[in-house]
Amino acid sequence: xxxxxxxxxxxxxxxxxxxxxxxxxxxxIESQLAKWFNKKTEKTIENKNEKIWSLDDxxxxxxxxxxxxxxxxxxxxxxxxxxxLSRVTTPTKGTIKGNGRIASLLEVGxxxxxxxxxxxxxxxxxxxxxxKKHEIKKNFDEIVDFSGVESYIDTPVKRYSSGMYVRLxxxxxxxxxxxILIVDEVLAVGDADFxxxxxxxxxxxxxxxxxxxxxxSHNMQSIQNLCTKAxxxxxxxxxxxxxxxxxxxxxxxxxxxxxxxxxxxxxxxDGKVKVVGINFIDEKYKNITNNxxxxxxxxxxxxxxxxxxxxxxxxEISLGISDQLGTRITLISNKVSxxxxxxxxxxNWIQKISIKKIPLAMGKYSIxxxxxxxxxxxxxxxxxxxxxxxxxxxxxxxxxxLPSGQGNFYLDFKYL
Amino acid sequence: MSRITxxxxxxxxxxxNYTLDLKSTLAYKDLFFLFxxxxxxxxxxxxxxxxxxxxxxxLLTMFVFTFVFGKIGNISTNNxxxxxxxxxxxxxxxxxxxxxxxxxxxxxDNANLFSKVYFPRIILPxxxxxxxxxxxxxxxxxxxxVLVIYYINGFKFHINIAILSLPFLLILMAALGQGIGLIIxxxxxxxxxxxxxxxxxxxxxxxxxxxxxxxxxxxxxxQFWIALNPMTTILETFRYSFLGQGQFSLTALLITTIAxxxxxxxxxxxxxKVEKDFIDTI
Numbered sequence: 033x034x035x036x037x038x039x040x041x042x043x044x045x046x047x048x049x050x051x052x053x054x055x056x057x058x059x060x061i062e063s064q065l066a067k068w069f070n071k072k073t074e075k076t077i078e079n080k081n082e083k084i085w086s087l088d089d090x091x092x093x094x095x096x097x098x099x100x101x102x103x104x105x106x107x108x109x110x111x112x113x114x115x116x117l118s119r120v121t122t123p124t125k126g127t128i129k130g131n132g133r134i135a136s137l138l139e140v141g142x143x144x145x146x147x148x149x150x151x152x153x154x155x156x157x158x159x160x161x162x163x164k165k166h167e168i169k170k171n172f173d174e175i176v177d178f179s180g181v182e183s184y185i186d187t188p189v190k191r192y193s194s195g196m197y198v199r200l201x202x203x204x205x206x207x208x209x210x211x212i213l214i215v216d217e218v219l220a221v222g223d224a225d226f227x228x229x230x231x232x233x234x235x236x237x238x239x240x241x242x243x244x245x246x247x248x249s250h251n252m253q254s255i256q257n258l259c260t261k262a263x264x265x266x267x268x269x270x271x272x273x274x275x276x277x278x279x280x281x282x283x284x285x286x287x288x289x290x291x292x293x294x295x296x297x298x299x300x301x302d303g304k305v306k307v308v309g310i311n312f313i314d315e316k317y318k319n320i321t322n323n324x325x326x327x328x329x330x331x332x333x334x335x336x337x338x339x340x341x342x343x344x345x346x347x348e349i350s351l352g353i354s355d356q357l358g359t360r361i362t363l364i365s366n367k368v369s370x371x372x373x374x375x376x377x378x379x380n381w382i383q384k385i386s387i388k389k390i391p392l393a394m395g396k397y398s399i400x401x402x403x404x405x406x407x408x409x410x411x412x413x414x415x416x417x418x419x420x421x422x423x424x425x426x427x428x429x430x431x432x433x434l435p436s437g438q439g440n441f442y443l444d445f446k447y448l
Numbered sequence: 449m450s451r452i453t454x455x456x457x458x459x460x461x462x463x464x465n466y467t468l469d470l471k472s473t474l475a476y477k478d479l480f481f482l483f484x485x486x487x488x489x490x491x492x493x494x495x496x497x498x499x500x501x502x503x504x505x506x507l508l509t510m511f512v513f514t515f516v517f518g519k520i521g522n523i524s525t526n527n528x529x530x531x532x533x534x535x536x537x538x539x540x541x542x543x544x545x546x547x548x549x550x551x552x553x554x555x556x557d558n559a560n561l562f563s564k565v566y567f568p569r570i571i572l573p574x575x576x577x578x579x580x581x582x583x584x585x586x587x588x589x590x591x592x593x594v595l596v597i598y599y600i601n602g603f604k605f606h607i608n609i610a611i612l613s614l615p616f617l618l619i620l621m622a623a624l625g626q627g628i629g630l631i632i633x634x635x636x637x638x639x640x641x642x643x644x645x646x647x648x649x650x651x652x653x654x655x656x657x658x659x660x661x662x663x664x665x666x667x668x669x670x671q672f673w674i675a676l677n678p679m680t681t682i683l684e685t686f687r688y689s690f691l692g693q694g695q696f697s698l699t700a701l702l703i704t705t706i707a708x709x710x711x712x713x714x715x716x717x718x719x720x721k722v723e724k725d726f727i728d729t730i
Contacts, residue, residue: 119566
């Protein structure tokens with residue numbers, strides 16, 4: 033019977049809702065003074081003590097050599113759990129007991145310095161990830177070999193292509209000598225061949241070398257291939273733990289529950305045509321998804337229902353995209369692209385809209401739907417569906433996001 | 449076949465702010481040295497003149513001080529040649545100021561690293577203090593060269609036994625700079641506007657230290673307050689040991705040491721406290 037590798041007991045993590053402090057001393061003094069003199073200012077911070085539990089009472093145990101896949105929707109607490117396990121942040125309640133060195137890979141290339149050479153960065157990155165110098169030395173040739181950048185090993189990494197950079201970074205991480213390995217979705221980078229190589233390496237780590245792996249992914253295929261157990265998180269609570277196919281099944285079922293658009297009554301228009309559903313489809317894998325990434329090819333399915341519609345009408349279906357502050361960023365409309373729409377018949381039909389290489393920056397957006405014909409508004413639904421764009425690369429293989437405050441969309445530019 | 453390991457660990461919700469976990473910090477000593485190397489190599493590679501900067505900066509400052517304070521301001525330097533008087537003050541102050549400034553932005557500069565990987569956080573500020581030391585030693589060489597030039601030209605000075613306190617003075621400066629820097633960095637994670645004051649504050653602090661004038665030349669009623677500044681004692685002892693001029697007092701050194709220890713441990717304590725939930729607030 034193998035030993036316990038890691039054991040979580042009632043792990044919970046809470047965050048304070050809203051701003052904890054205004055961030056500047058003068059504001060804080062101001063609001064403190066206002067409190068003393070019983071004045072109410074807009075700047076007084078409310079809900080100061082309201083807590084949000086991003087993880088609530090998580091307990092499980094893993095034996096040595098087991099591979100756990102952690103699945104759940106965005107915001108289910110996966111990242112928080114990984115951060116606690118990696119000791120980047122501390123749990124609010126609970127205890128974790130473990131046996132064996134733990135190495136975590138929340139990001140590849142953490143701490144890489146652009147001015148240093150590949151060789152220097154291998155040592156630096158290895159040490160940041162918890163390796164000793166002699167261990168890195170021992171594995172050095174293997175790391176270089178795995179990365180395939182031998183000829184550039186004494187070149188500063190700022191001259192590397194993004195692909196080389198990622199390969200070198202993953203190579204270091206893959207050769208960590210730890211008994212427990214924690215991996216976030218870092219495999220979403222790199223070309224297909226290299227991804228396969230990484231997954232192969234992960235498989236051999238858990239199956240061949242008897243090390244324990246904790247793995248977060250949105251890719252159910254790789255969870256199924258790699259993991260011996262799965263943990264399903266939902267809103268910070270444990271929804272299930274155990275059998276992999278069963279957990280994946282539960283997760284997929286859960287995820288199909290969409291916001292019941294057809295039950296919304298806060299619409300404007302005469303209601304001759306109504307938007308009753310919006311689905312997002314990953315064009316590459318042809319599946320419904322809520323995980324939308326920067327630069328992805330997306331198909332939006334708009335489900336419409338009509339009771340008395342004149343087929344010859346000049347139909348307009350528009351989707352307005354607004355940012356979190358409610359500012360309209362862009363409009364998808366067949367009036368803009370000058371396309372005529374032909375509804376199939378009275379009843380329900382689906383209008384598909386394809387968007388190539390989504391240029392929106394990472395963040396939350398909202399879609400407003402608008403249906404009209406010949407100047408008559410049929411259906412106008414503000415904030416019909418949220419859309420969350422997740423960080424990914426718009427240009428190369430490596431994820432370079434726009435710096436915050438530098439706008440919210442990418443231009444498809446190129447330096448010549 | 450499962451590996452047999454004795455390495456057991458526990459993560460708890462609460463741990464003490466007072467302790468430096470020496471055992472786990474020592475396990476990361478390789479990382480500590482690599483951080484020092486990284487800082488030095490990166491600085492060296494990013495500049496055109498490379499290590500020449502280490503010499504240009506104190507020399508230029510020395511000339512400016514000689515001109516402004518010496519020639520225009522006519523401030524006494526205790527009968528010492530002006531460059532010889534200013535240089536050690538400038539070098540020590542440079543080191544001290546760099547420790548403060550770099551430590552004071554340690555959270556901001558390393559937010560990404562801190563949010564992705566665990567290592568004992570204290571390693572990073574400690575490595576800053578040591579990588580800055582490399583520069584200090586190189587500049588000390590410059591001082592020795594200037595000293596030798598003056599000696600050849602017939603200037604007599606009295607290097608004395610107090611020079612043995614040099615390593616101790618360096619440790620005091622490092623600990624003091626580290627302590628103040630960490631206190632500032634812990635406060636600036638909550639109050640960003642304090643960061644604006646730091647550069648300015650360090651500059652002001654320089655004038656309350658005996659960098660550009662000897663303690664004896666200060667007005668009598670202010671001397672007590674200037675001497676209260678721990679850096680004053682360090683600088684005075686430093687000058688005394690090389691040049692035989694300045695005020696050397698064991699009592700002052702003792703008080704400085706105690707003050708430094710208090711500031712240093714306050715810094716460590718605040719750093720440990722902030723470090724724990726810093727990631728949750730960015």
